[in-house]
Amino acid sequence: MKLYDAAWAPSPRRVRIYLAEKGIEVDRVPVDLRSDEHLGAAFLAINPRGVVPALELDSGEVLCESSAICRYFEALQPAPSLFGESALDIARIESWTRRIEQEGYAAVVYVLRNQREAFRDRGVAGKWPAIPQIPELAERGGILWAAFSTALDAQLATRAWIATDAYSFADITALVTIDFAKAARLAVPEGLGNLRRWHAAASARSSAAA
The missing domain is CATH 3.40.30.10 (Glutaredoxin)
Structure with a gap:
C-alpha cells in the first residue's frame, strides 16, 4: 500500500x-x-x-x-490502542476528537483560508470551483479559537491527557491543530498553563517529529 x-x-x-x-x-x-x-x-x-x-x-x-x-x-493492529478499549474510553476519545476538529481545527481553517492572499478564491481545501474568502469567517475563527483553547485548558486541569488516562487519538488531533494554528498566527492564549504543559508533553513524544 x-x-x-x-x-x-x-x-x-x-x-x-x-x-x-x-x-x-x-x-x-x-x-x-x-x-x-x-x-x-x-x-x-x-x-x-x-x-x-x-x-x-x-x-x-x-x-x-x-x-x-x-x-x-x-x-x-489494535495494540497499542489509540481509539480506546472500553466502551466509555472509545466514547470519550471520539467526543473530544470531534470537538477538537469542529471547534479548534475549524477555527484555524476559518482564519487561514479567509485572510491570506495565497488562498484567495480557495476558501475550501481541494478541487472546487472558485470559493471567495469571507473576512467575517476569519473574525469568527479568532473568537472560536480563544473559546476552544480555554475549554481545552479547563479539561486538562486535573489530567495529563485530554480524553482518558492514556495518550490517544484526541491528543494527536489536538497537537496537530495547535501546531497548525501557527500558520494562521493563532497561539495558545497567555495564562492557559494546563494547555501549555500538555502541549510540551505531547511535543516531547518521539512521534511528534513524524
Missing part, C-alpha cells in the same frame, strides 16, 4: 504521528502542495477531491480522510 503524503500539511501529519505511535511503516508518496500537485491530473486520478492524505491499498481502493485511515490501521 502507499500513503500519499505532504510534509507540512496538518491532516497527513495526523496520520504520520498515529503510525509512529503504532510502530507501523507504510510507503509514502510525497505530494507537493505548494506547486498544486494535488490539483493535477495524476493525483486527481487517485483522489478526485484533491486533498491529502490518501491511502492506496494493494487492491487499488483508495481511503481518504485522515481519521478514516487511522481507523483502518487501528482495526488491523
